[in-house]
Amino acid sequence: MRFVTTSLPLHPPSLDGEETLTYVANPRTKRSFNTILDAHDLFDKNGRSHVRTRVHRDGDGRVVEIKADHALNGGTISETLHLSADGDLRCTALQRRLVDADGFVSREERVDFARGPLRLPADAYPEVLLPFVLRWQPFDGQRRAIHAWIVDRFVARVYCDWAGRHTLTVPAGRFETVEMIMYPDLNDWVALGSVLNTLAKPFLPKYRMWFEPGGARRVIRFEGPYGPPGAPEIVLELA
Numbered sequence: 001m002r003f004v005t006t007s008l009p010l011h012p013p014s015l016d017g018e019e020t021l022t023y024v025a026n027p028r029t030k031r032s033f034n035t036i037l038d039a040h041d042l043f044d045k046n047g048r049s050h051v052r053t054r055v056h057r058d059g060d061g062r063v064v065e066i067k068a069d070h071a072l073n074g075g076t077i078s079e080t081l082h083l084s085a086d087g088d089l090r091c092t093a094l095q096r097r098l099v100d101a102d103g104f105v106s107r108e109e110r111v112d113f114a115r116g117p118l119r120l121p122a123d124a125y126p127e128v129l130l131p132f133v134l135r136w137q138p139f140d141g142q143r144r145a146i147h148a149w150i151v152d153r154f155v156a157r158v159y160c161d162w163a164g165r166h167t168l169t170v171p172a173g174r175f176e177t178v179e180m181i182m183y184p185d186l187n188d189w190v191a192l193g194s195v196l197n198t199l200a201k202p203f204l205p206k207y208r209m210w211f212e213p214g215g216a217r218r219v220i221r222f223e224g225p226y227g228p229p230g231a232p233e234i235v236l237e238l239a
Helices: 127-134 193-203
Strands: 017-027 047-058 061-072 075-084 090-100 105-112 124-126 144-151 154-170 173-184 207-211 219-225 233-238
Touching (some): 124 127, 154 219, 173 219
Antiparallel strands (some): 017 233, 047 061, 207 219
């Protein structure tokens, strides 16, 4: 399997430190994807998600660790992403565990991005954690192209556009935010060319995320699928 890309890895955070944020998680009121899976069957109403981010030095290198825990109906899902932050931001490892209410681990996955025969693009990041990786990018109005990693057999190019500044009210309060819209490149599935892909953009299902414009650049709100197109759609709001 060979990937050809002109995209660039994302920027790392500028400061070291650690934070834990809590989000209220709810199913998306109006779904954008026609899918069998419904977030109402997966997520508790007003459930809680916890995201811990740690940026520090480990030996001779600088690393980022993002750990997300989401409450589900009858269990939890935990995902921990490790990234190298020396120069560019690059994935090194991912762990994922699905645990039921009795503590039984029904799914467990470990991915080593740095080893193995499969060479992924340097700008490939797990899709479910992309909002918490994109927060450190410059708010410069420039569109970015990266790759969303779903599994090793499904890596898709996505575009990220800035969509202006907005005032949002979430459970944590009222915030001035910068909005980013993420959407897939249809040429990954069918050869449309750049012109047709641009014309189709208004009709593409989108992921939307709102960031704090200064300081910690926290994710204030996320709205979109929990995973690739077709996954259950959720709304995360800072609590």
